Each structure stands twice: as structure tokens, then as C-alpha cells.
Amino acid sequence: MTSKTPLRPLWAGLLLLLALPTLAADGGGGAATWKEQVARISEGADTGARGLAITRRLDALNVPWREEAFEQKEKQGRNLLADLGGKEGAPLLLIGAHYDRVAVGHGATDNASGSAAVLELAARLKARPLTNHRVQIAFWDLEEAGLLGSHAYVTTPNREKPALYVNFDVFGWGDTLWMMSPQADTPLIGALRKASETRKIGFQPGEHYPPTDHLAFLKEEWPAVSFSLVGGTEIDPILAVFAGKTPATPPKVMQVIHSPRDTVAELDDGRVGDALDVIEQGLRDWDAAAH
Numbered sequence: 581m582t583s584k585t586p587l588r589p590l591w592a593g594l595l596l597l598l599a600l601p602t603l604a605a606d607g608g609g610g611a612a613t614w615k616e617q618v619a620r621i622s623e624g625a626d627t628g629a630r631g632l633a634i635t636r637r638l639d640a641l642n643v644p645w646r647e648e649a650f651e652q653k654e655k656q657g658r659n660l661l662a663d664l665g666g667k668e669g670a671p672l673l674l675i676g677a678h679y680d681r682v683a684v685g686h687g688a689t690d691n692a693s694g695s696a697a698v699l700e701l702a703a704r705l706k707a708r709p710l711t712n713h714r715v716q717i718a719f720w721d722l723e724e725a726g727l728l729g730s731h732a733y734v735t736t737p738n739r740e741k742p743a744l745y746v747n748f749d750v751f752g753w754g755d756t757l758w759m760m761s762p763q764a765d766t767p768l769i770g771a772l773r774k775a776s777e778t779r780k781i782g783f784q785p786g787e788h789y790p791p792t793d794h795l796a797f798l799k800e801e802w803p804a805v806s807f808s809l810v811g812g813t814e815i816d817p818i819l820a821v822f823a824g825k826t827p828a829t830p831p832k833v834m835q836v837i838h839s840p841r842d843t844v845a846e847l848d849d850g851r852v853g854d855a856l857d858v859i860e861q862g863l864r865d866w867d868a869a870a871h
């Protein structure tokens with residue numbers, strides 16, 4: 581919708597002032613950009629269109645990207661990879677999310693939400709690079725067909741083993757940062773715990789977690805963790821569902837993903853900015869300690 585008579589500057593300024601409290605209440609730093617990117621990726625009718633939304637954002641961030649075509653189990657896929665730079669010869673931090681979706685719904689929660697989280701971290705790490713790691717980001721294709729994109733990546737001959745792979749899957753609402761970590765206490769977990777206390781957001785690390793792209797890395801014995809943002813009360817019921825049980829209260833995640841309900845309407849960015857702040861801080865502390 582366009583207005584025939586442009587707003588006079590005074591009125592435009594007043595309207596902007598009126599809009600400011602709303603902007604500040606949208607979940608904090610990064611949540612607005614995250615929401616916009618989730619919407620753009622979710623609009624894509626197919627994987628190609630979803631990928632285009634991602635690469636447009638990378639272009640806007642002035643991040644050079646490339647695609648890597650692969651074939652796995654007679655399916656053709658396309659991973660998207662980008663370099664954020666860093667000190668030459670420094671170990672690699674890889675951050676990624678799957679960008680494909682199942683045929684039903686719009687794949688907003690699963691996994692435009694995680695892809696947009698990676699884009700937001702990319703913007704921050706490009707603006708203020710880490711000291712002791714090079715950073716690359718990845719968007720995996722064909723996760724829903726059996727983690728094929730991430731598997732193709734890790735099994736490519738001569739692939740550089742990262743110091744850490746950080747995965748994002750289902751990052752759409754709720755008050756708790758849920759982290760898959762094979763080890764119970766690591767410097768990264770310590771840093772995240774501290775940052776989550778400062779931000780007053782729930783933090784639940786653990787080894788039990790739904791299957792997603794981190795598994796392709798762990799299978800090769802490459803270090804990997806994964807993050808989700810969900811309601812704290814959902815975590816046990818989600819794990820129950822993946823263990824083949826039927827919990828008394830079905831968790832929202834399991835009602836939304838892989839269903840017509842997986843649209844942007846289900847997302848809530850209330851704590852997204854805080855959750856991204858916590859992860860960014862955790863990674864910066866982890867990076868600073870690794871030299």
C-alpha cells in the first residue's frame with residue numbers, strides 16, 4: 581500500500597517517535613531482523629526460493645557465498661556455504677542450519693527460524709570478528725530427507741574438520757535455550773550459563789535432543805552442538821515423543837512442525853534477541869579462551 585500524499589517530515593518524525601516503544605518491545609537486538617528473514621525464507625515455495633532469500637541476505641551483508649551441489653541416496657541437493665573470514669590459519673568455527681522443508685506447511689519453525697538465527701549471528705560476527713577462529717556458515721539441503729546435506733559435507737574428501745560445529749534447528753518461540761551437547765560441562769556451556777543468567781533466559785544443556793544435522797558431524801567424531809529456542813516445559817514432552825511415548829500434553833513443537841501449522845503465525849520473537857545475545861556472548865567467551 582502506498583500513500584498518494586507523502587507525509588510531511590514533521591509528521592513522519594512524530595510517527596517514528598510513536599513507533600519507537602513498539603520497536604524496543606519486539607524481543608530486543610536482532611529479533612526484528614530475525615523475524616524479517618524468517619518471513620522471507622518461509623515465503624519461498626521450494627528449496628530454491630528459500631535459498632534465494634538466504635543468499636539475498638548474505639549479499640546485503642556483503643558476505644561472499646558459494647553453493648555446493650551434492651548427490652546422496654539418488655537425490656540432488658545444494659548446500660550454501662559462506663566465509664566470514666578470520667585470522668589465517670586459525671581453527672574453524674562452523675555455524676549452520678538446514679534450510680529445506682517438508683512438503684506440508686511453510687517450514688517457518690522447521691527451519692526458517694534456525695536459518696535466520698544463523699544469518700543474524702553471521703551479521704554480528706562479520707561486524708565484530710572473533711579473535712582466535714575463522715568462521716564459516718552453512719545452510720544444509722535435504723535434512724528432511726535424512727540429514728543428507730550435512731552428511732555430504734562432512735564426508736567430502738579433505739574437508740577441514742572444524743574446531744566446533746554449531747547447529748540451529750527450531751528456534752521459534754519460548755523462554756528456554758535448549759542445547760544439545762555430548763559433554764555435560766565444557767567451557768562453552770559455562771560461558772552460556774553465565775550469559776543466560778545475565779539475560780534471565782532459561783538454559784538447558786543436555787545430550788538428549790531430536791535428530792538433526794549435528795548428528796552427521798558427531799558420526800564422524802567431529803565436535804558439534806545444536807541449539808533450539810522453545811518453551812522450557814516442552815523439552816521433556818518433546819523427548820518423550822522422540823522416545824516413542826505419548827505425553828499427556830503434546831508439546832507445541834510437535835504440533836507445529838511437519839504440519840500445515842508451520843507458518844510464521846506460530847512464531848514469537850519475545851526472547852529471540854536475548855537468546856541470540858546469549859549464544860553470541862558464549863561463542864565470544866569460548867573463542868577468547870581458545871588461544
Ligand SMILES: [Zn+2]
Nearest residue numbers: 690724837838
Ligand atoms: Zn523437520
